[in-house]
Amino acid sequence: MDDIARFEMFCKLRAEIRGSDNHLIVGIDIAKDKHHAFFGTAKGQSLWRRLIFTNDLTGFNRLIEQANTLMTQHNLTSAVFGMEPTSNYHKPLV
Structure with a gap:
């Protein structure tokens, strides 16, 4: 996929979410051993300010479990994950 196609997909997704x-x-802040996640809505409402999860399968399952719980509680149908990659620590999560 070329850069123009990727940019067009990003613009479409951004318009859909806004x-x-x-x-x-x-939103996930990546670190070597433990990541930090923030959960909110597209309209700016904070739902869960700080989830700290480990950089392993147990931590990733905890992240997904928290996302699913909040989606159910707030009647949300889709989740968008964004991260700030640091070094190569984000690769297991990706």
Whole structure:
């Protein structure tokens, strides 16, 4: 996929999410051993400010479990995960 196609996909996704009542936004700050996640809505409402999870399968399952719980509690149908990659520590999560 070329850069133009990737940019067009990004723009389409951003337009779909902006102001949506259906999306959970998960922002992840990557670190070597433990990551930090924030959960909110596309309209700026904070749902869960700080989840710290380990950089292994147990931690990843905890992240997904928390996302699923919040989606159920707030009647959200889609989740979008974004991360700030640091070094190569994000690769297991990807």
